[in-house]
Amino acid sequence: xxxxxxxxxRYGQHxxxxxxxxxxxxxxxxxxxxxxxxxxxxxxxxxTCFMPPTEGRATVAGFDCxxxxxxxxxxxxxxxxxxxxxxxxxxxxxxxxxxxxxGLAGAMLTTAMSREIERLGLGSVQHRLIGxxxxxxxxxxxxxxxxxxxxxxxxxxxxxVGLDPKQIxxxxxxxxSLAGSHSVILSTHxxxxxxxxxxRVVIISSGRIVAEDTPDRxxxxxxxxxxxxxxxxxxxxxxxxxxxxxxxxLQVHANGPTGHxxxxxxxxxxxxxxxxxxxxxxxxxxxxxxxxxxxLEDVFLKLxxxxxxxxxxxxxxxxxAGDVNRKGMDVPS
Amino acid sequence: MTPVNTLIxxxxxxxxVSPVVYVVGAVFLLIVGLLAYIYIVFTGAQAxxxxxxxxxxxxNLNDLxxxxxxxxxxxxxxxVLPILTMRLFAEEKKLRTFEFLMTSPIGLNEIVAxxxxxxxxxxxxxxxLTGLIPLTLALFSDFDWYxxxxxYLGLVLLGALFLSVGVLASALTENQIVAAFVSFGxxxxxxxxxxxxxxxxxxxAGQVISYLSFMEHYDxxxxxxxxxxxxxxxxxxxxxxxxxxxxxxxxxxxx
Numbered sequence: 001x002x003x004x005x006x007x008x009x010r011y012g013q014h015x016x017x018x019x020x021x022x023x024x025x026x027x028x029x030x031x032x033x034x035x036x037x038x039x040x041x042x043x044x045x046x047x048t049c050f051m052p053p054t055e056g057r058a059t060v061a062g063f064d065c066x067x068x069x070x071x072x073x074x075x076x077x078x079x080x081x082x083x084x085x086x087x088x089x090x091x092x093x094x095x096x097x098x099x100x101x102x103g104l105a106g107a108m109l110t111t112a113m114s115r116e117i118e119r120l121g122l123g124s125v126q127h128r129l130i131g132x133x134x135x136x137x138x139x140x141x142x143x144x145x146x147x148x149x150x151x152x153x154x155x156x157x158x159x160x161v162g163l164d165p166k167q168i169x170x171x172x173x174x175x176x177s178l179a180g181s182h183s184v185i186l187s188t189h190x191x192x193x194x195x196x197x198x199x200r201v202v203i204i205s206s207g208r209i210v211a212e213d214t215p216d217r218x219x220x221x222x223x224x225x226x227x228x229x230x231x232x233x234x235x236x237x238x239x240x241x242x243x244x245x246x247x248x249x250l251q252v253h254a255n256g257p258t259g260h261x262x263x264x265x266x267x268x269x270x271x272x273x274x275x276x277x278x279x280x281x282x283x284x285x286x287x288x289x290x291x292x293x294x295x296l297e298d299v300f301l302k303l304x305x306x307x308x309x310x311x312x313x314x315x316x317x318x319x320x321a322g323d324v325n326r327k328g329m330d331v332p333s
Numbered sequence: 334m335t336p337v338n339t340l341i342x343x344x345x346x347x348x349x350v351s352p353v354v355y356v357v358g359a360v361f362l363l364i365v366g367l368l369a370y371i372y373i374v375f376t377g378a379q380a381x382x383x384x385x386x387x388x389x390x391x392x393n394l395n396d397l398x399x400x401x402x403x404x405x406x407x408x409x410x411x412x413v414l415p416i417l418t419m420r421l422f423a424e425e426k427k428l429r430t431f432e433f434l435m436t437s438p439i440g441l442n443e444i445v446a447x448x449x450x451x452x453x454x455x456x457x458x459x460x461x462l463t464g465l466i467p468l469t470l471a472l473f474s475d476f477d478w479y480x481x482x483x484x485y486l487g488l489v490l491l492g493a494l495f496l497s498v499g500v501l502a503s504a505l506t507e508n509q510i511v512a513a514f515v516s517f518g519x520x521x522x523x524x525x526x527x528x529x530x531x532x533x534x535x536x537x538a539g540q541v542i543s544y545l546s547f548m549e550h551y552d553x554x555x556x557x558x559x560x561x562x563x564x565x566x567x568x569x570x571x572x573x574x575x576x577x578x579x580x581x582x583x584x585x586x587x588x
Contacts, residue, residue: 045432048436050436050586051586052586052587073436073437076436080433081429082429084430084433084434086343087428088346088347088350088351089346089347089350093346097342097343098437100336100339101339101437101438101439102437102438103336103438105334145433
């Protein structure tokens with residue numbers, strides 16, 4: 001549906017994106033992940049035919065962005081970083097304007113408008129001026145605008161910014177429900193969003209793609225060791241030495257308050273059973289034993305920090321230690 | 334509705350929900366009305382004087398009222414029209430709707446045309462209201478309608494030129510005040526070209542420079558002369574300004 005080949009964009013001396021290549025299949029949801037200024041918005045602007053690339057070519061639904069921009073634009077729903085709303089119009093007027101601009105008319109327009117108003121929960125504000133709406137509502141109006149002509153391709157630049165947690169979940173559900181029938185690219189720097197919504201993640205840093213895979217495989221691929229969080233209520237003084245005796249355990253660190261430990265273990269060796277046996281038979285008061293896999297956040301930090309010249313081999317330890325409470329993904333070993 | 338009509342309807346809607354149009358329209362009509370009043374009273378005083386001296390008076394309203402009025406409106410338009418055009422592109426850029434418009438399935442020609450036509454329609458509406466002045470005068474006196482029509486034709490063409498300069502200025506910046514001042518500057522420059530042309534006298538350079546100013550072309554129409562050269566001037570100036578606007582808007586994408 002979307003095919004990007006070797007696109008480069010330069011602003012004078014500055015290279016915003018450098019030979020970016022990726023593609024999105026029909027019905028796929030792709031997350032574009034990267035720190036601010038990585039080139040996410042530039043890539044999206046090229047795909048929406050807002051600006052031409054310096055080199056390379058991009059096609060959407062088989063149409064070239066340079067040669068047939070109108071055909072591309074008809075097939076794209078685009079939500080820029082700032083919702084593009086006219087403050088002096090009401091929600092109704094605005095959606096009618098956008099619908100007509102995209103070629104809807106008559107009964108089709110009415111149906112499309114009521115569908116989006118319902119889908120995005122805009123019923124209570126549809127006769128109000130957009131200028132008087134809160135940030136969250138404007139964002140939703142912006143999404144309604146992108147969806148109104150039911151385009152096969154959706155390009156959403158940080159779609160959940162400015163929404164409250166309940167709305168964020170609703171929007172994520174909405175995006176998930178679009179998967180299958182629509183191809184979606186969404187940019188974000190909120191990592192759980194990428195894991196929650198997307199089938200594939202492209203991590204971009206300083207204008208280059210540094211990784212591209214499913215969220216699960218990205219974190220597996222980049223793991224060098226596994227970690228286990230262990231909490232004991234009656235740990236003896238020599239507990240660290242004794243734990244190190246267990247086959248497969250590489251390192252033991254005290255982790256936070258007394259009784260909390262972080263164990264680094266060999267990759268591919270599940271030591272949890274042995275540790276459980278040891279702690280229970282020694283009566284150390286085992287209360288927690290948990291495998292911590294590398295979250296996408298660790299992967300992200302690692303990949304994007306590496307760009308700035310930090311050593312690559314620091315492993316997941318580059319992420320703040322003691323992240324037991326962080327939302328971790330369970331990776332099958 | 335085609336995309337252009339949709340855009341025109343939306344622009345007009347935006348104009349009428351903002352106070353700018355009402356304030357600008359009121360000031361424009363007030364000043365034009367006041368000018369008309371002054372010229373009429375002045376003409377009336379002259380008529381009374383002539384009556385006292387000669388016992389009878391032949392007063393030509395076309396010369397004494399309308400020509401003066403058409404000349405003065407020119408200046409009022411120069412002050413008023415940039416205020417109407419300044420928002421057209423500058424506001425879109427400022428409020429980040431520009432990107433939306435450029436990624437909508439509507440061509441750049443259509444965007445430029447839609448913006449221009451919307452403000453032109455607004456201007457025609459305002460100008461139409463000044464038509465009450467000759468209509469009212471016609472109730473009480475006789476005058477020749479032909480120069481009134483050519484004068485209005487001149488105003489329409491002049492207004493279109495001023496508006497196209499304003500649209501261009503608005504495309505150049507995202508600041509509306511800057512847009513208004515750039516159009517004031519450009520229009521005053523076009524005005525002053527006439528003065529420079531006169532200074533240079535009857536030389537080739539003088540004639541070329543005079544031709545570039547809208548002054549003599551407009552004057553011909555106000556005097557009741559319809560000359561193809563003048564129509565060509567207005568048409569080509571309008572097309573040039575809209576073409577430049579197209580280039581400027583297009584180039585903002587490349588930056």
